Amino acid sequence: MASEAEKTFHRFAAFGESSSSGTEMNNKNFSKLCKDCGIMDGKTVTSTDVDIVFSKVKAKNARTITFQQFKEAVKELGQKRFKGKSPDEVLENIYGLMEGKDPATTGATKATAVGAVDRLTDTSKYTGTHKERFDESGKGKGIAGREEMTDNTGYNFWMAFQGACIT
CATH class of the missing domain: 1.10.238.10 (EF-hand)
Structure with a gap:
């Protein structure tokens, strides 16, 4: 023993x-x-x-x-x-x-999901430009949701302006 x-x-x-x-x-x-x-x-x-x-x-x-x-x-x-x-x-x-006991570690630190945490992680409550950062399922879009992505296809005014200044 x-x-x-x-x-x-x-x-x-x-x-x-x-x-x-x-x-x-x-x-x-x-x-x-x-x-x-x-x-x-x-x-x-x-x-x-x-x-x-x-x-x-x-x-x-x-x-x-x-x-x-x-x-x-x-x-x-x-x-x-x-x-x-x-x-x-x-x-x-x-x-x-x-006999046979080990140091307990369960329940030492628990994650909280009440009050502000619940509210801030619920993407359905986001409005305005912030709601554009998430897809329909609530998953973040990453950088595509934070920056305006420019489409460089088609006619570009700046290129036309530079061409007019050179000639």
Whole structure:
């Protein structure tokens, strides 16, 4: 069980850190692990509890914790989360929550399509010269919709004028 917890620790430790080898975890990733794995439930274990425990187990001037320090922190949070259980049961339950978990990235950033965005992307509401920039389906015409394209076929006044001036 502990080896599975260690794998989860390394996945979360390396998450979002391009220079991290995954051997040490910062407070942000520790909080993410606690939230994503369900250790932090918002009632018995809050984000404040997680921050306090992280500060308690890390070395004095360090910003990260090792796996050994992580185990101490998880043990302390587990005592709070699973009150009335033996330390062995607590660790087993905590490791069970962590088993096979990866850092969640879904729903982190969502595209918005309300209000002004909806109105500005609806080409059927365009009027005047702006509506000439789109075809019937609403697809943009590109440069053909933005510039007046000249037709160089047929009689050209300027060429006739130049010819009159030369002779």
